[in-house]
Amino acid sequence: MNLFKRFFNKSKREIKRLRPVVAEINAKYELLHDLPDEAIKGKTDEFRKRLADGETLDDLMVEAFAVVKETMRRFTERKMEWDVCGNMTPWFMVPFDVQLVGAIVLHQGKIAEMATGEGKTLVAVLPLYLNALPGKGAHLVTVNDYLARRDASWNGPIYHWLGLSVSVLQDPNANNGIESYKVDWNETQGYHLVPISRREAYACDVTYGRQDQFGFDYLYDNMAWDIADIRHRGFNFAIVDEADQLLIDEARTPLIISGQVPESKSERYVELKPRVEKLVKEQSRIVAELVDDGERLWEAGETYAGAKKLLQAQRGAPKQRKLMRLCESGEVKKAIVRVELDYMRDKRTPELDEPLLYSIDEKNHSAEITDEGRSRLLLTEDKRRFISLMDTVRRIERDENVDDAVKQERLEKEFRAYINETKGRAITSEAGDVVRAIELDEVLTDEQKRVLLKEQFALAVDYASRGFIRFSLTDEAEGPEDDAQADRDAGRGKIVESASNWVKQAIRRLSYPGREIEERISANEYLTSQDKGDLTKALSDAFAAAEREGLSRPSFDDVTAFVTHNEKLDTPAKAGLLADAYRAYMEAQTQRLVLPDLAQILHHVEQSDVLSADQKFALVEDMFRVYFDDSRRKFILPDLSENLELIEKSTVFSEDQKRKLIDFQYSSYADAADRIHGMSNLIRAYGLFERDVNYVVQDDKVVIVDEFTGRLQPGRRYSDGLHQALEAKENVTVERDTQTVATITVQNYFRMYDKLAGMTGTAETEEDELWGIYKLEVIVIPTNKPVRRIDLDDVIFRTKREKFNAVVEEVEQLHQQHLPVLIGTRSVETSELLSRMLKRKGIAHSVLNAKYHQIEAEIIAKAGQPDAVTIATNMAGRGTDIKIPRSLIKCDECKLRSGLPESTITADGMTIKDCLEKQPCGLHIIGTERHDARRIDRQLRGRSGRQGDPGASQFFLSLEDDLMRLFGSERIANIMTRLGAQEGEVIQSPLVTKAIDRNQRTIEANNFEIRKRLLDYDDVMNQQREVIYDRRRFALENDDLTGEIRSLTMNAIDDIITRFAENENDGEGWDFGALNAELSKRFGVEANLRFGPEETVSDEVIRQRVTNAVLSKYEARCNELRREARRQGAEDEEVFVRRLHKIAVLSAVDDRWREHLTDIEDMKGGIHLRQYGQKDPVVEFKREAYDIFENLIREIDRQTLEIVFKSQLPSEREVEARRRAAAELMATHAEMEGFDAGEGAPVAVAEPEIRTVGGRGARKPVTAARASAPKSAPQQTKAVPRVSRNSPCPCGSGKKYKYCHGKDET
Secondary structure, eight states, X not given: OHHHHHHSOHHHHXXXXXXXXXHHHHHHHHHTTTSOHHHHHTHHHHHHHHHHTTOOHHHHHHHHHHHHHHHHHHHHHTTOEEEETTEEEEOXXXXXXXXXXXXXXXHTTOEEEOOTTSOHHHHHHHHXXXXXXXXXXXXXXXXXXXXXXXXXXXXXXXHHHTTOOEEEEOOGGGTTTOOEEEEEEETTTEEEEEEEOHHHHHTSSEEEEEHHHXXXXXXXXXXXXXXXXXXXXXXXXXXXXXXXXXXXXXXXXXXXXXXXXXXXXXXXXXXXXXXXXXHHHHHHHHHHHHHHHHHHHHXXXXXXXXXXXXXXXXXXXXXXXXXXXXXXXXXXXXXXXXXXXXXXXXXXXXXXXXXXXXXXXXXXXXEEEOHHHHHHHTOOHHHHHHHHHHHHHHHHHTOTTSXXXXXXXXXXXXXXXXXXXXXXXXXXXXXXXXXXXXXXXXXXXXXXXXXXXXXXXXXXXXXXXXXXXXSSOXXXXXXXXXOOHHHHXXXXXXXXXXXXXXXXXXXXXXXXXXXXXXXXXXXXXXXXXXHHHHHHHHHHHHXXXXXXXXXXXXXXXXXXXXXXXXXXXOHHHHHHHHXXXXXXXXXXXTTSSSOOOHHXXXXXXXXXXXXXXXXXXXXXXXXXXXXXXXXXXXXXXXXXXXXXXXXXXXSSSOHHHHHHHHHHHHHHXXXXXXXXXXXXXXXXXXXXXXXXXXXXXXXXXXEEEOTTTOOXXXXXXXXXXXXXXXXXXXXXXXXXXXXXXXXXEHHHHHTTOSEEEEEEXXXXXXXXXXXXXXXXXXXXXXXXXXXXXXXXXXXXXXXXXHHHHHHHHHHHHHHHTTOOEEEEESSHHHHHHHHHHHHHHTOOOEEOSGGGGGGHHHHHHGGXXXXXXXXXXXXXXXXXXXXXXXXXXXXXXXXXXSOOOTTOBOTXXXXXXXXXXXXXSSEEEEESSOOSSHHHHHHHHXXXXXXXXXXXXXXXEEXXXXXXXXXXXXXXXXXXXXXXXXXXXXXXXXXXXXHHHHHHHHHHHHHHHHHHHHHHHHHHHXXXXXXXXXXXXXXXXXXXXHHXXXXXXXXXXXXXXXXXXXXXXXXXXXOHHHHHHHHHHHHSOOOOOOOOTTSOOOHHHXXXXXXXXXXXXXXXXXXXXXXXXXXXXXXXXXXXXXXXXXXXXXXXXXXXXXXXXXXXXXXXXXXXXXXXXXXXXXXXXXXXXXXXXXXXXXXXXXXXXXXXXXXXXXXXXXXXXXXXXXXXXXXXXXXXXXXXXXXXXXXSSOOOOOOOOOSTTOOOOOOHHHHOOOOOSOOOOOSSOSSOTTSBOTTSSSSBGGGTTTTTOX
16 A cells, blocks of 8 residues: 555645646746836736736736745845734745645645645735636635734735735624724835725635634625625635634534524523532532442442442532542443443343432433432422431441441431331332331341331331221211201301312322232331231231221222212312312322323313313313423423323313313423423533533633633534523523524535635545545645654553553653653643643643633743643644744754664764654654544644654553544453553554554544535535525515516416316316405405306406406505605605515515524434434435425415515615614624634534535526425415414324424415
């Protein structure tokens, strides 16, 4: 393979081909030396004239590049300087030949891979100048505002001197409201930046900016209500700086413009916070005890039991400090994994969560409250006493100052006191199951347990014996036999009162334990046979005695039957008592940890002969209200489908009543789901996210910290309510919920450009992906000077602890030699760990993380100084070169790579062997972990050895690293142990380093296949966006849309006529009343469809009359607007007609497209589940997305005509309000969604990519008629839907209501 690459290297062939072109440029450059300045400046106009005469940019390239190079030479010789971000900076650069090669590659629309320090910023000036000549604009895209402003300030004078205008985009929120600058010159200030509008910035020839600023402006353009608000003027040419980051790492980052929803539920986080804080505080204590117990058991040799305790602690608080420290041991980690696998295999994982109040799945970033946690939130008096008992028990058991005998005595006393106090009630989980607590206690003796359990069961038997009741009313309640009316009424009242009391007592007795106590007694392993026999006999005797007295244990059926068939009660009394019984039974069931059994109650209500239909409906409404209130209180999500099925199958409710109940189900279910989701998010916020590690708080806002780079992500927000949970946790303002108004991914934005190029230090390893997605070739540009950096083989240790110790020792050794060191990590957490270790060694160092984000460039710039030790993530400080002083360079020419004998003497009198043993000079890079992508490792190595500087790099790895696990690291570790490998022993071999490289290639290929699969989703949404944005732009750019409106009107008439004519003979059987009702609904008009006996009735005649009626209404509407225009003195009487048409189209497109985005996002959230049904999710997505899009086009057409025919013309003030609303969206978005993207930044809003329109092969504007989807039968219109359009259809199909039974309604 290496031999093949040597002879068939594409980059080398391309560079060899370009060498003659470079020679031509240099020859032209030499000829320009003697020309005056004005002649050089005049070249720009000359080039533009030649382009107008038919020459191409390729024809001009050689001379244009020579002109730019000559300009740079003159600036250098004249020592010209100007302000660059607050510093007066002289111009001192003239392109080398390799930089000219890079410039040619960029002009060709390829990726130029250039090593760190090789002048990518300078190289970009040449192709930007050339491609800006046609006057269509050229963009340079950077990763942050600082680099954009720096590069524009630095290179801008070159363009300005040559007659081109240069601008730079900035984030106005971070720049005192200034959104753009332009490079200008005057005699007083020289070259400087002046503020301009964003539209003026895009009108410049060359524009620098951040990727999201370009993307957001594209989205804003497609929300504009006036052509004057359009910012972009096309997508001609763009160079992407740090192309690997923006085109791969950030490719799927969605740029989202959001607006706040009218009804936000963000306040739920503030409401739930006190409850969660209470749970978190209690859980912290539980987890601390589990960790202590686990550590004690592990040290005692009970490794499995100890690992189980630690696993439980990990599920309760994975970020607990002591737990994380214990898990640093490979043996402990391995034991925890083994226990977890055992429980998963036996499907016993829920058992692990029994002592916890909630469980956290760190891998899936999910959290769920447990039954114990729910019971803590619903404390009864008995449960509160039980919790107090268990706290006392734990304190006694953990007291190390007393022996076991004393502990046993104290525990027995505490349990007995609780048993006597609760009098047998504490045998259920709702009250606190003391039986189970005694059984699981590890200190009590078996005899103590037996005695205590016998006492508890004896009291429970007595408690159960009181669960009987007599099924009759008292004699006093029957009343006197006096015939007087008053006496009869008084007697009836006493009967009703007595019956009411009886119902309450009977319902209360339903919660008393019964024969199930006998099962628990028989199954108990601590009771003797004699004990079991005595207790069972006592239970039987008590039940028999109650039955002899005529008492019975009531069931709910018995209670309702007793009321229904009681002859002493009249029908109204029975109805009232039954309603009370149902409500009391429902309330009693809410005291349990599970939800009430609705099916049983609904069955009773339906079967009742006493209750009227209205009473049944009112009662069921109350039952559902109590049911959902209980669901929200207990944080349990009810079974919606089961409830809907119960309602649908009901035979006693009318359709309207069913619909009302169903609507209530949907709204209540959504509310319950929101509460549960809010609770889960708050638990995640407390359990998985640490302040100053995962996020920081600045200016009353929660700001995300990128886990890989440590950079702040201002404006980025976690999705799905998690960010709001963090805001509630930190007591800052909780932002309202938002709705997506427009969105596009970074990847899809870049695919719009006619010609796209990129430059970076590492792209060769990703060239397959860059070609597959963007059709971009990668050309590796050689360095101007040979690379002197020595890349040492990786060293591999058995554990992470050994690895980090070795890193610190290496740093200490290099520090003693006064060499600068840059330590690269994969996460902020590792950076902090190494920082603590270096502090213990007394080594001064700097750390790049969220706390020091503002001085990142300063820290990186100083990283090359003697004695400097810098800890940073692998990609931190990109865009800033690390320069080393001359004092650190021992030799002008390095001999280490020369192949000479080790005895060869270098320029400073040392032998090559001595140089190796004393470490190579220059900056030393120490990597602490390999990345899945090779280019990330190459980026870290590339921080050293810039422009021929010396240096060295080496990776320190462990078998516990994520990447190393793919090598079967556990098996290798076991082999090392069996061979007697000592702690700190290292594996080091070129073969291992190459094997890691091959493994990284495999991972890269797999990741590429995954991302390529996502492109299939992109293409679907992209085609839809293309139609919608083209249609909107067509309406915006054309003043007269009369033809489009007439076309839509005729299509709508055809649809209506076709639908009504489908099942009728020619002119016969038409339902003219229904037809006119449809016309009135759609157009506000009725046609003359009365035919005399002599008139011919045919489909064509009917169509003609309908068409005439609708067009007459349209003309009348237009004439009304013309009269209003004349009344207001307008010069053009068609002005109001055109305004109405434009407003109709833009309003309909905007409203429906916004809703469509929500629909697609909802569908994408669950489409992957189709694979479980042996279906391809992509195919299913395409099919359903097409159906939804067809409906979108119909709805846009329908709403457009509705506005034209029915709505009043908006005033200028109302139109201006629309424009202001768009501006507010922009401001809201810039604050909430804009970001300063860092390498590998996490996607704040998770959704598949969406490719945008335009660029190569962009289609011409699509008219309303041509954009319409295939026609089908017209849709019915409804005024107010009884079911939310986005709710599941009540029919049970699984589709949304608006795409099922609601699809015929607008």
